[in-house]
Amino acid sequence: MDTKILKAIGIVAAVSLILASAGYTLGLLSSSVRISSSGVIASVNLAVYWDNTCTNPVTAIDWGTIRPGESMPLEIFIKNTGNVPITLSLSTEGWDPSNAGSYITLTWDYISGTKVQPGSVLKVTLKLTVSSSVQGITSFSFNIVITGTESP
Numbered sequence: 001m002d003t004k005i006l007k008a009i010g011i012v013a014a015v016s017l018i019l020a021s022a023g024y025t026l027g028l029l030s031s032s033v034r035i036s037s038s039g040v041i042a043s044v045n046l047a048v049y050w051d052n053t054c055t056n057p058v059t060a061i062d063w064g065t066i067r068p069g070e071s072m073p074l075e076i077f078i079k080n081t082g083n084v085p086i087t088l089s090l091s092t093e094g095w096d097p098s099n100a101g102s103y104i105t106l107t108w109d110y111i112s113g114t115k116v117q118p119g120s121v122l123k124v125t126l127k128l129t130v131s132s133s134v135q136g137i138t139s140f141s142f143n144i145v146i147t148g149t150e151s152p
Contacts, residue, residue: 045082046148052121054079061126061144069132075125078146080116086148087113088122094143103134106144115151 050056058076066072080086090108095101109125116122126144 040083042084042150043082044084044086044148044150045080046086046088046116046146047079047081048146049077049079049121052077052123054121063128066128066130068130068134071127071129073125073127075123077121077123078116079121080118080148082148083118085115085117085151087115087151088124089147089149091145091147092142093145094141096141097137100137100140100142103131103137104140104142105129105131106142116148 047054048058050058054077061074063072063074078088088110090106090110092101092106095104105128107127107129109127110122114122
């Protein structure tokens, strides 16, 4: 036989096999099910307020005039606005002048490890204390950092 005829027969056979397979595949029955799904991503978030109804946010604190050796208490309310329990920590940064943090300390009455549940409001008293040995500082500023960390 001529090679052209053999090639043509081979091509026809291959196409026939493909078409037969496609017909078989297309003849199968199938069914699908769609299942809706959703979830909540854990989020840690908090807000600080002047009042226990959480309507007046704290954006800045003016400590006024404090004498060396004295302390100034200040009550604030911290709300867990996230969706997981958190514990809190307090730190300061950005002291001006830079040595003010050596003479001025900020503490609070939060009991370390206390869980704050989502939606809960916690009353906390901050206390700013100026050392009696402060010298050369007549005014100051700094940032208060309150951090919420997910509590297992």
